[in-house]
Amino acid sequence: xxxxxxxxxxxxxxxxxxxxxxxxxxxxxxxxxxxxxxxxxxxxxxxxxxxxxxxxxxxxxxxxxxxxxxxxxxxxxxxxxxxxxxxxxxxxxxxxxxxxxxxxxxxxxxxxxxxxxxxxxxxxxxxxxxxxxxxxxxxxxxxxxxxxxxxxxxxxxxxxxxxxxxxxxxxxxxxxxxxxxxxxxxxxxxxxxxxxxxxxxxxxxxxxxxxxxxxxxxxxxxxxxxxxxxxxxxxxxxxxxxxxxxxxxxxxxxxxxxxxxxxxxxxxxxxxxxxxxxxxxxxxxxxxxxxxxxxxxxxxxxxxxxxxxxxxxxxxxxxxxxxxxxxxxxxxxxxxxxxxxxxxxxxxxxxxxxxxxxxxxxxxxxxxxxxxx
Amino acid sequence: xxxxxxxxxxxxxxxxxxxxxxxxxxxxxxxxxxxxxxxxxxxxxxxxxxxxxxxxxxxxxxxxxxxxxxxxxxxxxxxxxxxxxxxxxxxxxxxxxxxxxxxxxxxxxxxxxxxxxxxxxxxxxxxxxxxxxxxxxxxxxxxxxxxxxxxxxxxxxxxxxxxxxxxxxxxxxxxxxxxxxxxxxxxxxxxxxxxxxx
Numbered sequence: 045x046x047x048x049x050x051x052x053x054x055x056x057x058x059x060x061x062x063x064x065x066x067x068x069x070x071x072x073x074x075x076x077x078x079x080x081x082x083x084x085x086x087x088x089x090x091x092x093x094x095x096x097x098x099x100x101x102x103x104x105x106x107x108x109x110x111x112x113x114x115x116x117x118x119x120x121x122x123x124x125x126x127x128x129x130x131x132x133x134x135x136x137x138x139x140x141x142x143x144x145x146x147x148x149x150x151x152x153x154x155x156x157x158x159x160x161x162x163x164x165x166x167x168x169x170x171x172x173x174x175x176x177x178x179x180x181x182x183x184x185x186x187x188x189x190x191x192x193x194x195x196x197x198x199x200x201x202x203x204x205x206x207x208x209x210x211x212x213x214x215x216x217x218x219x220x221x222x223x224x225x226x227x228x229x230x231x232x233x234x235x236x237x238x239x240x241x242x243x244x245x246x247x248x249x250x251x252x253x254x255x256x257x258x259x260x261x262x263x264x265x266x267x268x269x270x271x272x273x274x275x276x277x278x279x280x281x282x283x284x285x286x287x288x289x290x291x292x293x294x295x296x297x298x299x300x301x302x303x304x305x306x307x308x309x310x311x312x313x314x315x316x317x318x319x320x321x322x323x324x325x326x327x328x329x330x331x332x333x334x335x336x337x338x339x340x341x342x343x344x345x346x347x348x349x350x351x352x353x354x355x356x357x358x359x360x361x362x363x364x365x366x367x368x369x370x371x372x373x374x375x376x377x378x379x380x381x382x383x384x385x386x387x388x389x390x391x392x393x394x395x396x397x398x399x400x401x402x403x404x405x406x407x408x409x410x411x412x413x414x415x416x417x
Numbered sequence: 418x419x420x421x422x423x424x425x426x427x428x429x430x431x432x433x434x435x436x437x438x439x440x441x442x443x444x445x446x447x448x449x450x451x452x453x454x455x456x457x458x459x460x461x462x463x464x465x466x467x468x469x470x471x472x473x474x475x476x477x478x479x480x481x482x483x484x485x486x487x488x489x490x491x492x493x494x495x496x497x498x499x500x501x502x503x504x505x506x507x508x509x510x511x512x513x514x515x516x517x518x519x520x521x522x523x524x525x526x527x528x529x530x531x532x533x534x535x536x537x538x539x540x541x542x543x544x545x546x547x548x549x550x551x552x553x554x555x556x557x558x559x560x561x562x563x564x565x566x567x568x569x570x571x572x573x574x575x576x577x578x579x580x581x582x583x584x585x586x587x588x589x590x591x592x593x594x595x596x597x598x599x600x601x602x603x604x605x606x607x608x609x610x611x612x613x614x615x
């Protein structure tokens with residue numbers, strides 16, 4: 045499979061100084077676009093992806109051959125309507141679908157970077173993606189939208205570039221990663237590192253892959269994306285293709301089989317070191333600390349209009365954390381709407397066919413676009 | 418209802434920042450937005466209503482006015498509106514003081530429990546009054562603290578709240594409430610509209 049045939053990317057030839065102190069230059073940023081940019085160039089929407097997402101938001105992902113990760117929300121006639129808007133999404137740096145990441149080869153050593161790759165932050169990801177505006181000659185975006193880690197990028201984007209977008213929609217996100225979320229990420233990282241095939245991050249140069257570790261990391265993380273009620277309703281204690289317990293450690297229960305499947309398909313599409321790097325970026329994200337303990341300061345001077353959305357059953361990025369963003373914005377009089385959507389699908393609600401969410405998103409985007417004309 | 422909106426709109430100056438507390442589905446917000454050149458925000462407790470407002474492009478946050486007004490700094494709005502919801506709060510006194518902290522001024526409208534039809538209903542039928550503005554039964558009404566125009570006057574006096582403008586609404590007719598006609602207006606008005614300031 046030749047990835048380069050289907051992956052668009054631009055080479056960023058402006059040096060980017062990373063938060064870790066290193067400077068990178070001439071690095072690739074892979075992206076995908078949907079719809080078309082109008083003459084006024086006022087209909088561009090930059091979508092930011094979450095931890096395991098990629099630039100293939102909608103349509104069929106050419107690598108996995110599955111639907112894009114946000115196909116329910118993005119497409120012709122959808123909430124983010126590609127008949128009306130020009131949608132751009134880039135693979136984050138540190139990722140593994142064409143953007144500069146730990147699976148790239150270091151030209152100096154001719155070896156895959158692995159863990160010699162510099163530590164990346166949300167701030168670095170956003171600064172890298174800002175180059176897309178210049179590339180597409182867009183002076184000001186219509187919207188920046190993203191859920192989860194994508195929401196962190198939305199917040200960071202407005203903070204870094206206060207007047208580069210008319211509206212911003214952070215969804216199911218936070219302004220700083222909680223101890224619980226750092227703990228879950230660390231569990232995933234330790235699972236990868238405990239796999240002997242990880243080989244201190246050098247597996248690619250040794251023709252190995254820490255499949256087991258990465259798969260367990262995905263299984264653990266997947267539980268955090270769902271809710272207790274959602275799991276109970278979907279799986280309960282149902283058995284997997286058997287009438288009775290087998291008195292063994294096979295996947296007797298459907299939920300076990302489901303998680304194992306999620307783990308095994310994940311290793312085919314995701315790089316273990318990217319998983320380490322991106323979870324680290326999320327853990328380091330703290331917009332409050334970046335602004336001396338005052339979140340409002342992160343947004344001072346912006347005219348961007350915000351809509352913050354959370355979900356009732358999301359315990360990973362709960363309503364309370366989303367509300368903190370709303371409070372900080374209200375404290376300095378920024379135009380901010382907020383709604384908590386009723387759903388039992390947990391954190392994953394934003395990726396699924398949650399109709400009240402998708403309807404609200406669609407109406408908000410369309411009326412905001414018309415009001416801005 | 419429209420009459421109430423018109424009176425509220427007349428009390429609002431253009432180029433001001435306004436907050437509609439308990440904005441419902443945003444009907445008043447839309448009306449004011451179209452009539453007055455203002456920057457208007459809303460806060461509403463019902464998810465369904467909030468989704469409708471957001472869909473209309475109104476800036477509304479989901480929240481409980483009894484808790485969530487605290488996020489707004491002192492004097493962050495020129496005017497705060499509370500339309501026919503004061504009686505539904507657990508602690509109306511606290512809500513009024515929050516309105517006057519967040520807003521430089523506030524417009525409060527109340528269904529008048531002193532209205533003669535309400536009084537007559539209780540007097541003759543001996544059951545809790547049901548009228549056009551108070552359509553619910555005692556067991557399912559959201560209204561916890563009904564009051565009369567006279568009660569509201571007394572409250573403002575006691576709390577040293579300045580009553581800038583008091584208007585009585587009787588069907589389609591509106592009239593000014595003064596100290597001299599207060600007793601009569603308390604009998605004839607369906608709705609009281611008050612512009613107050615601390």
